[in-house]
Amino acid sequence: MSASTPTILALDFDGVLCDGMSEYFWTAWRAWRRLRPSIAPDPPHGLFDRFARVRPVVERGWEMPLVIMALLSGACEAEILERWRPEALLGELGHAHDEVAAVLDGVRDEWIAADEGDWLDQHRFYPGAIQRLRRLTGGPTRVVIVTTKEGRFARKLLVRQGLDLGVEDIYGKEAGRPKPVIVRELVEPRSPARSLWFVEDRLKTLEAMKSTPGLDDVRLFLAGWGYNTPRDREAARGDSRVMLLSLERFTGDFPAWVQT
Numbered sequence: 001m002s003a004s005t006p007t008i009l010a011l012d013f014d015g016v017l018c019d020g021m022s023e024y025f026w027t028a029w030r031a032w033r034r035l036r037p038s039i040a041p042d043p044p045h046g047l048f049d050r051f052a053r054v055r056p057v058v059e060r061g062w063e064m065p066l067v068i069m070a071l072l073s074g075a076c077e078a079e080i081l082e083r084w085r086p087e088a089l090l091g092e093l094g095h096a097h098d099e100v101a102a103v104l105d106g107v108r109d110e111w112i113a114a115d116e117g118d119w120l121d122q123h124r125f126y127p128g129a130i131q132r133l134r135r136l137t138g139g140p141t142r143v144v145i146v147t148t149k150e151g152r153f154a155r156k157l158l159v160r161q162g163l164d165l166g167v168e169d170i171y172g173k174e175a176g177r178p179k180p181v182i183v184r185e186l187v188e189p190r191s192p193a194r195s196l197w198f199v200e201d202r203l204k205t206l207e208a209m210k211s212t213p214g215l216d217d218v219r220l221f222l223a224g225w226g227y228n229t230p231r232d233r234e235a236a237r238g239d240s241r242v243m244l245l246s247l248e249r250f251t252g253d254f255p256a257w258v259q260t
């Protein structure tokens with residue numbers, strides 16, 4: 001296979017193929033209301049957009065209600081983006097992070113149990129992403145999803161778009177292994193003919209890939225349209241290992257991805 005076509009294309013799901021911002025926001029809002037029952041039932045006007053713009057700071061789910069807390073307390077977006085200190089907010093809130101996580105997971109589980117279709121409806125695929133995957137099916141490149149979402153939900157969302165990836169091609173939360181470990185399993189056994197490209201929207205995950213032994217030949221791409229900040233994209237531009245990818249290139253053919 002040519003150097004400009006991977007044998008395996010490993011893709012993160014949220015922030016690469018699928019935008020789940022609506023789900024994040026409403027889950028976070030409901031969790032926040034449970035933590036602070038005295039607040040009004042409806043979010044103030046404009047909160048969704050502000051939440052969406054600072055969402056890239058979130059590393060762990062429990063931080064999302066704290067983003068709402070910070071925005072409602074009057075923190076400006078730049079301050080959140082530059083100096084995100086969720087632990088300090090936990091102290092102010094008077095809860096441990098696992099308590100906030102339990103509230104968030106509970107809200108989400110209840111939503112899915114009550115109306116799974118409505119929950120799935122909160123996700124939308126980025127323009128051209130599904131068509132791109134469709135063009136790859138049956139071709140020489142194996143597409144694999146590596147996500148921290150539960151695999152069954154990623155699969156359901158894809159099936160709704162008419163794309164039925166096999167369970168063996170979706171590595172979700174239930175795999176219980178960090179992404180670099182999964183990617184290393186995918187590239188072994190090593191053969192000169194096997195190449196893997198990995199697309200992810202979190203720079204820190206790509207940095208973890210860089211420092212994992214055995215992944216030197218994996219091509220790393222930062223999805224510039226996903227949940228990352230201008231600073232992350234700038235860092236990717238100056239990085240010799242990571243390539244900053246645009247949605248336009250992602251939805252086009254492989255050789256264009258690696259053109260400089």
Ligand SMILES: [Mg+2]
Pocket residue numbers: 012013014015016200201202226
């Ligand atoms: Mg992601």
